[in-house]
Amino acid sequence: MSVMSVPLPRSARALWLEVKRNAVPYVLPLLAAVFYFDTLRTADGFPPVWTLRASVIPNHMLIEFSAFAGGLAAWAGSREGRRKTLDLVATMPRAAWARLGAALAGALCWLLLAFLAGVAVLYVQTALQATWGGPPLWPVLAGAAGVTVVTVIGFTCGVFFPGRFTAPLVAIGVLVPLQVGFREAVNVNVTASSGTTYALLSPISVPPPVETGVYYHVPPDVPIVQVMFMVGIAVALFGVLSLAPGLRQLASAGGRPLRVAAVTLVACGVAASWTAFALAGTARPDAVGGWQIPALHSAASDQPVPVTPDCTSGSAFQVCVHPAFSFYLDDVAAALDPVAAEIAGLPGAPAGAREVASMSGGQSVWSGISGNPPVFDFAAEHVGTTVGMFDGINSTMYIDSGIIPDAAAWREGFQQGLLDSFLIGPSQHSGFVPLDAAQQAVEDALLIAAGSQPQNPISQMGEKAFPETVAAVSAAARRFAALPASARHAWLAAHLAALRAGAITLAQLP
């Protein structure tokens, strides 16, 4: 039974023809290859946290799709001009917007289908790896809105400029503003060097902090204005398309009601975009490192997400993490256990470790030991002085500094964070406090005893580090590490208070 014999409405039949004969499917293999190499491999480098993985949808997929969507839509839009059927279709009673709308819908169907297929692959991959949470929908909506507006822009350019250069020029014409928007969004989100927040309208930005959406809900305020902005542009351009024959002076653009409808569409689209633009300007940082827009904000999204921590590591030193990070619980426990054993029983030594949110009440929460019994608090985003614990090579920090994190460095970051807090003293949730030479030597010795190699004492000691001091610290650390564990423990029990007070010198270390 063919489609011709099925009684479909006229619009559906026309749409079916457009879908069947569209050029997009020919480009899908190329798009799939770019999707694999860019989006999928980038996402795979992120830890399996839903919001982090979903960030590749606007940040990577939108770029890839825009490279093709604009050009292919321009190709579809220029069909009547290229094929010289303008005269013929001008004699048709069907309104131009209906005819062009079917062609636009045909291209859009394929592009959105491909886009959603990519999202499905990404989300299935994440679902197989994530340990908590579910797929966020707002990044998908923002990405789909981005693909839609790029398609409409390309199609409109193709209708009005059916030349051979329209497709490639549209392709780069949409990519450059997207990249500029990305840059401005970085200025707002990361460097805070922009005085305004309009750049939040850009759907492309840096990946969010690793615990976004984990401890607190992600407010939909910013995605809402992004979608509103983009859809507004698309609607306005569709209204312009309806006036295309009149603007081309081939024939009048239909009756007065049609012209009124077209102008209304343009006005509504412009109003929606302008409203979104104005709302974006009112955005302000929220208490957990994100953004909120007062007119759209709901207080319910400020509440913490109720969750039961995962403490199933089975190690002697109990470690509890948010279930979203259960995938690294055993690794953290394995990292902290030997170090905790070195200091077990000493004053202020933690009985366990727990993961907390890195932002609370608008303030950063740093690692530290607090409570009774003492517990070592750490955040997924930073432990001790090490920031971006989960960022791979895509991290801005690592790219700019040239550091490539590895497993040993990651492990030592946790151990160092615990020892920093222990040696500085309990209840010191105050961020980076540099160690003195003796404290550094003791820390390095304990790291050696736990099986790690101390990485970079200079960064720990801050401005107190000098070459001769570094060498002396290393020597003292090796000396202290060479002692039997019981001797080390006994010495620490006797001198811990003085060590914390900064009253111990390198020479006084055994």
Next chain:
Amino acid sequence: MNVDIRDTRRSFGKNKAVAGVDLQLGTGVFGLLGPNGAGKTSLLRMLATVLPPTSGEIWLLDRDPRRPAARREIRRRLGYLPQNLGYYPSFTVVEFVEYFALLKEMPSSAVPKAVAEAVERVDLGAKAKARLRTLSGGMLRRVGIAQAIVNDPHLLLLDEPTAGLDPEQRVQFRALLRVLGESATVIVSTHLVEDVGAACSEVALMFAGRIVFRGTPEELTARGGGHGVGDTPLERGYSAVLSAARS
């Protein structure tokens, strides 16, 4: 009266493509002859509601095409085959005709049957599922005719419809024209006088934007007696009228 044109003119800058034409036509097949640049295509485009006249009145199917609602009604009952027919290479014959049937706002339920009939009438049934890029020039022309007649038009405008058709197909096409002319107004613009002679009940000759002859093919033939240049009587009548118009 399906076509009623009164003192219609169309200029393109200083060029007067149509310089005052009066024409009233009912059902039947009407031939439009003339040399290159006579204004035939411009006249046809005005009748197809693609080009507005610079001045004068046009009434088509008892409607004023200047009004959007009326224009839409006219176009629902209009079939038009332009001289240079564009097409979509990846479409099949059936898809192309169906596309234009839908654009002409035919009832959805009637489209499949109408498309099949139109394709059969132009003798392309065997090529119904073939892509347009695989067809010869003559076949493409027949596809163009099919899209023009798919909606059973009351006003059918054909600009050089037999270009690229072989003699046998031209004979079949003339027979089709005669059938169509029984219930519709068919205007055929062509250089091939034998097509006009065989299919048209009335013929007009345009020159420099005006109609310089209107009558039956026999009357045109009679004008050529002893004066005209050509291989057939109709050609001689044609050239005789043109010579008189030029002088």
Next chain:
Amino acid sequence: MTAVKVLKPPPASAGTTRRVLAGIRLTWLHLRTRRVPAGILALAACGGVLRAALYWHWTFAGLYARQQQIPLIIEAGAAAVIAVTAHSPFGETEQATGRWLPYLRLFAAVGMCGLAIALLQLGAAGESLNEGVLVLARNIIGITGIGLLCSLVTGGLLAWTLPMGYMAFCQYALFQAWTAPWTWPVRRPADRGAWICACAVFAAGLLLFTIVGPRTRLSDDS
């Protein structure tokens, strides 16, 4: 058919001069059929966009990868414009002619490439373009080669698709700091492997395009 007054043709020039003038005339007509004048305007627009990007600091500061992002998009766009000029509106009619067509194609492609480099460099004149004209030239040359190769398969009008895909892929390669020579936009200007690769792709594309010409089946008249 009436006799029309024919303009008096100019006096016939000497043999070599006539041939040269005819060659120039043929070349000019060929370039017009490929819409090269409009293509030059499009390339000039690319140069303008590059200038705007550099003047208003649209590019990121800092690492090579970030600075190269937007210039790479514009360079790929210029290469796509060159690739699209491969399209012939005549199809087989033109192929059934004499021996000059391959030379004309070669001239057009190489000329457009040179013009693209010149116009983009003009746009970057006085501004700080990441790694300068060498990287710009190498990118345009290499990606144009990709476009010309693509035209053999898709025809001239869709020959922009593969360059765009390659550019999108290289955006990722920039951030991953790939070292494979076939990702030449990622490599530094003095990188010999990248130059070899870019030039090899360009040479292959140019050779095949010159000899075979773009595919005519999928293309449309324009």
